[in-house]
Amino acid sequence: MNEHKEQLCVAHATEILGDKWTPKLVLALSQGCSGFCAMQDESGINPRTLSMRLAKLESMGIVDKNNEKYILTKKGLDLVPILEAMAAWGNKHYAGKNDK
């Protein structure tokens, strides 16, 4: 992959993961959270923003919505390893600084 293309492809991922709350949200979804209010409680995100995030995720094919339950699609599940890599990075470079 050349540099230019790499930047373009990264842009697709950051369009999702760059939104505030979304990484946390995808993680919550990957851990079995599926209801609106459950996510709200779990993440502390306000209803307005949560609604906007879920709508965007749905429109981009990251989550499927079925009778008010949200689940990650394959495309969404493919995001999880990235989040885990991020977590590993944070853990490595901030270990013990604020994870209690």
Added chain:
Amino acid sequence: MNEHKEQLCVAHATEILGDKWTPKLVLALSQGCSGFCAMQDESGINPRTLSMRLAKLESMGIVDKNNEKYILTKKGLDLVPILEAMAAWGNKHYAGKNDK
């Protein structure tokens, strides 16, 4: 790693990568770009924002600045595999849609 800790660690990474332009910037740095105006030309980012991003990256130990040249630290280099994972995701799910 438990779920709560994972979310906290991810937050560290998103505090950096969630900023507009920063992923592109780190990628440019990893590819040898080191001068202010060079980055400006390469990325299309305006000087004000570029300056802010570099300052933040420097303050967080992601880049080192020596006589007006910027280079990634070890911590910054550890970010690159994540960006590559993002690029792979984008390439997989958006292949042929806009990478020309």
Added chain:
DNA sequence: CCGAATCCAAAGCGATACTG
């Protein structure tokens, strides 16, 4: 070439109240 300063428009988001 490097970068700081100023100005300003727009987006983002939190709080809250409300409906089904």
Added chain:
DNA sequence: CAGTATCGCTTTGGATTCGG
């Protein structure tokens, strides 16, 4: 429980100008 509507503030960042 699952969302939508309104409001107003705060942050972001783009354009531009200027000085080292």
